[in-house]
Amino acid sequence: MTIALRLSGIEKRFGATPVLRGVDLDVRAGERHALIGPNGAGKSTLFSLIAGEQRASAGCIELHGRDVTRLGPPALARRGLARSFQTTxxxxxxxxxxxxxxxxxxxxxxxxxxxxxxxxxxxxxxxxxxxxxxxxxxxxxxxxxxxxxxxxxxxxxxxxxxxxxGQTLLLDEPTAGMNRAEAARALALIRATTAGKTLLLVEHDMDAVFGLADRVSVLVQGRVIATGTPQAIRADAAVREAYLGADFGAASS
Ligand SMILES: Nc1ncnc2c1ncn2[C@@H]1O[C@H](COP(=O)(O)OP(=O)(O)O)[C@@H](O)[C@H]1O
Ligand SMILES: [Mg+2]
Known part of the structure; x- marks a missing residue:
């Protein structure tokens, strides 16, 4: 299977503060991959590194097998990477x-x-x-x-x-600020419009992505602690622990 996006050993520090502590992540070509995790886990920071808006402190980013670690947004766009921006x-x-x-x-x-x-x-x-x-x-x-x-x-x-x-899309919390009905419509729209593309989607609300994602990765305190199908992630003890209090897995869908 082809890997669209490969992150190896990605670290990011702001001053002395480590935010990403060695992220390894493979996004397969054509899959819808959700990155979930609690607030402050480093999801948006990871996105800004992939999009070339910030530089990693260490590690490597490959897009379709080519090292793009040091490329900026325009060069990445020419290689088929598109990210959604806020409404600004x-x-x-x-x-x-x-x-x-x-x-x-x-x-x-x-x-x-x-x-x-x-x-x-x-x-x-x-x-x-x-x-x-x-x-x-x-x-x-x-x-x-x-x-x-x-x-x-x-x-x-x-x-x-x-x-x-672009063939590879990055969407950061596309349902932020929406009510449930709006979020459901937005996710259906994303599903319909991204068929055949590679999608990496950040969500805080894990229930939102379970119907959409082929695979889910869970980022906690700057590390990916689990990657798997939505079902496997739901059943993962470490993930449940990280989300303790969020009533994760209790609701069925
Ligand atoms: N430019 C920055 N300078 C210093 N700290 C930052 C910066 N950007 C993010 N952080 C910190 O990194 C951590 C992760 O933030 P972020 O990537 O936005 O998390 P998430 O998107 O998962 O909620 C937070 O503690 C945040 O305060
Ligand atoms: Mg964020």
Missing amino acids: SVFARLSVRENLRCAVLASLRGGAGFAARWFGSAQADARAADVLDAIGLAHAAERAAATLSYAEQRALDLGLALAGG
């Missing part, structure tokens, strides 16, 4: 469609000549329209992004990650 990356006064066109155009490479821009523009229109449909915002295409509801803004955020055409 949305251009508030541009329409939903224009936001998606910008994301597509930003991802298109090629000459800057007239023909390239002309065809690039047509391609951007088509791809933006596809993503609009996929994220269920076709009805809101001409609205300014600032006027969207919170859940709609998160759907647009997912759309911006999809618009670039």
